Each structure stands twice: as structure tokens, then as C-alpha cells.
Amino acid sequence: SLAPQAEAAGYSLLAFDSIGSTNSEALDRARQGTPGPLWVVSPHQRSGRGRRGRAWEGPAGNLAASLLLDVTCDPSVAATLGFVAGLAVEQALRISLPALEHGSRLRLKWPNDVLLDGAKLVGILLESEMMMGGRRIVVVGIGINVVAYPENAPYRATSLAASGAHLSAPSLFETLSATWLACHAQWRNGDGLPEIRRQWLTRAAGVGEAVAINTGSEIIRGTFETIDDAGQLIVRQADGSLKTITAGDVHFGAA
Ligand code: BT5
Numbered sequence: 001s002l003a004p005q006a007e008a009a010g011y012s013l014l015a016f017d018s019i020g021s022t023n024s025e026a027l028d029r030a031r032q033g034t035p036g037p038l039w040v041v042s043p044h045q046r047s048g049r050g051r052r053g054r055a056w057e058g059p060a061g062n063l064a065a066s067l068l069l070d071v072t073c074d075p076s077v078a079a080t081l082g083f084v085a086g087l088a089v090e091q092a093l094r095i096s097l098p099a100l101e102h103g104s105r106l107r108l109k110w111p112n113d114v115l116l117d118g119a120k121l122v123g124i125l126l127e128s129e130m131m132m133g134g135r136r137i138v139v140v141g142i143g144i145n146v147v148a149y150p151e152n153a154p155y156r157a158t159s160l161a162a163s164g165a166h167l168s169a170p171s172l173f174e175t176l177s178a179t180w181l182a183c184h185a186q187w188r189n190g191d192g193l194p195e196i197r198r199q200w201l202t203r204a205a206g207v208g209e210a211v212a213i214n215t216g217s218e219i220i221r222g223t224f225e226t227i228d229d230a231g232q233l234i235v236r237q238a239d240g241s242l243k244t245i246t247a248g249d250v251h252f253g254a255a
Contacts, residue, residue: 001013001170001173001174002039002174002177003174003175003177003178003181005177005178005181006039006177006178006180006181009037009181010037011037011038011039011177012037012038012039013038013039013040013041013177014029014038014039014040014041015042016040016042017042017043017044018042018043018044018045018046018060019040019042019044019045019046019064020045020046020047021045021046021047021048021049021064021141022040022041022042022045022048022064022065022066022141023049023066023125023127023139023141024049025040025066026038026040026066026067026068026139026141027068027127027129027137027139029068030068030129030131030135030137030139031129031131034068035070036067036068036069036070036137037067037068037069037070038067038068039065039066039067039068039173039177040066040067040068041063041064041065041066041173042064043060043061043062043063043064043169044058044059044060044061044062044064045058045064045143048064048143049125049141050123050125051125051247052216056123056125056143057150058143058145058148058149058150059147059148061146061147061148062143062144062145062146062147062148062159062169063142063143063144063146063169063172063173064141064142064143065141065142065144065173065176066139066140066141066142067085067139067140067141067142068137068138068139069081069137069138069139069140070135070136070137071128071136071137071138072136073192075128075136076230077192077193077230078128078136078138079126079128079230079231080187080192080193080196080229080230080231081126081138081140081187082111082112082124082126082140082231083111083112083193083196083197083200083227083231084140084180084183084184084186084187084196085112085124085126085140085142085180085183086108086112086113086114086122086124086200087108087183087196087199087200087203088176088179088180088182088183088184089114089122089124089142089144089176089179090106090108090114090203091179091182091183092172092175092176092178092179093106093114093121093160093172094106095175095179096167096171096172096175097160097165097167099165100116100163100165104203105117105163106121106203107203107204107205108200108203108204108205109204109205109206109250110204110206110224110227110233110250111124111231111233111247112124112126115205116158116160116163117158117163118156118205119155119156119157119158120145120149120153120155120156120157120158121144121145121149121157121158121159121160122142122143122144122145123142123143124140124141124142124143125141125143126138126139126140126141127139127141142176144160144169144172145157145158145159145160146159146160146161146167146168146169146172147159147160147161147169148161148162149162155251183196186199192229193229193230193231194229197227197228197229197231200227201226201227204227205252206224206250206252207224207225207226208223208224208225209223209224209252209253210222210223210224210252210253211223211224211235211250211251211252211253212250212251212253213233213235213245213248213249213250213251214248214249214251215245215247215248216247216248220235220237220243220245220248221235221237221238222235222236222237222238222243223235223236224250225242228244232244232245232246233245233248233250
């Protein structure tokens with residue numbers, strides 16, 4: 001079920017009871033010539049994917065949603081769609097569950113997670129591809145822990161149900177398909193990230209605080225200053241210099 005606005009805007013929807021990965025399905029459909037915008041949605045994935053080859057786990061009842069989009073903008077601009085998705089998810093959660101508004105329980109974590117009470121509730125995976133004939137697509141994959149979360153994560157995770165928030169995945173998705181439209185329109189009209197960046201920063205976790213970022217090749221420590229218009233993280237290091245980080249895993253606190 002798509003919100004009526006999404007249907008009117010020409011979005012289509014493919015729903016599965018169970019699937020390998022909604023991102024993989026969206027990529028496959030694109031390779032077969034299916035045009036965007038297309039949502040692929042399922043309450044259960046058997047081989048959900050995270051960043052850097054990691055797995056995204058979850059039992060039936062959670063929400064996996066991937067949006068296939070055709071893009072014409074520069075790849076570095078398209079990469080900022082993950083921030084649009086983060087904002088859209090956060091808005092959809094606030095609309096669906098007004099109680100989460102209190103005390104800013106929902107926070108965005110760089111690059112694209114959504115935290116609830118400091119624990120990971122949502123993961124977002126952006127993938128892009130250049131197709132035959134010069135067609136360029138982006139798949140924005142969103143995983144939301146509606147009913148459960150894995151216990152073995154190396155950092156704290158949570159679900160809506162664990163926080164006493166009972167909501168069905170289909171109704172959350174319906175709201176998300178509408179908030180996505182509004183956030184995406186702001187992104188397009190703002191010519192990329194600037195407006196989205198401003199909103200993202202007001203809802204972000206850890207700005208002005210100590211962070212350690214594992215980039216895969218090194219660990220960078222400092223103070224989380226801001227993000228730039230390309231969505232890169234800017235860290236002030238102990239010697240006062242600024243470091244720009246394109247990709248990595250953020251840990252809050254000095255440890
Ligand atoms: C992410 O990766 O957070 C991106 C996850 C994107 C999942 C969506 S679901 C729809 C679409 N289809 C897909 O196949 N994927 C997308 P990353 O930051 O790398 O976090 C992955 C790490 O989080 C794992 O290594 C685990 O430690 C942990 N993790 C796995 N499942 C989790 C869950 N359900 N909740 C919280 N943490 C989890």
C-alpha cells in the first residue's frame with residue numbers, strides 16, 4: 001500500500017512476503033529494464049545486506065523497503081540521497097508515533113542510520129549503477145526494526161516493539177512513501193543537499209561531541225563538527241586541523 005500521493009506521483013510498488021534482499025531485487029529489476037520510481041517492499045529478508053559486505057538481519061514483521069530511482073545528477077550528488085532517506089524515515093516515525101517526539105528520542109547518525117534512545121533502529125544502504133545505454137540508477141534501501149532486532153550486534157540495537165511502540169510495518173511504509181516524496185522534493189528544489197543538510201544537522205546525534213571513526217584503513221578521533229554539502233563528515237582533530245571523511249563507522253565518545 002502506497003500513500004495516494006506516491007501513487008499520483010507515478011511511484012509503483014512490488015510487495016513480497018519474503019525475499020532475499022529488496023536492494024538486490026530492485027537492482028535486478030533495473031537491469032531487466034524496469035523504470036523507477038519503484039518501491040520493493042517485504043516484511044522479511046533472507047539475505048539482507050548492510051554496508052561493506054555486512055549482513056542486515058531481521059525476523060518476519062520488520063520492514064525492508066528499497067526505492068529504485070533513475071538519476072541524471074552527478075554521482076556525488078546522488079550519494080546524498082541517503083540523507084534524504086534518513087530524514088524521510090525519521091519524519092515517518094514521528095508522524096506514526098508522536099510519543100517518540102519527547103526528549104528527541106529519535107536521532108540521525110552519520111552517515112544514514114536512525115537511532116532510538118541511542119540504539120540503532122534503522123539502517124540505510126545506498127547502491128548505484130550505470131546501466132546499458134547510459135541509464136544511471138540509485139537504489140535506496142531502508143531496513144527498520146519494527147518487531148525485533150539482532151542481539152549479537154557489536155553496538156546497541158533496538159526495535160520499535162522493544163521501546164513499547166506498536167505499529168505495523170505496512171502502515172509505517174505507507175507513511176514513509178509520503179514523507180519520502182516531501183523530502184525528495186526539497187532535495188530536488190534545493191539542488192542537492194543544502195536544505196536537507198540543515199534539517200539533518202538539527203536532528204543529528206553527536207554534533208559537537210567526541211567521535212572515533214573507523215574508515216576501514218584507519219581510526220580518526222576528534223570532535224564531530226558538521227557535515228558538508230556532499231554529506232561528508234568533518235572532524236576537528238586534537239591538533240585543531242579539520243579532517244573530511246567520506247565513509248566509515250562512527251563511534252560516539254572518546255573510546
Ligand atoms: C546498514 O549497514 O545499516 C544498512 C542496512 C540496510 C538494510 C536495508 S533493508 C532493505 C535493503 N535491502 C537490503 O538488502 N539492505 C537494505 P551497516 O551500517 O553496515 O550495519 C550492518 C551491521 O549492523 C551488521 O554488521 C550488524 O552488526 C548490525 N545489524 C545487522 N542487522 C541489524 C538490525 N536489524 N538492526 C541493527 N543492527 C543490525
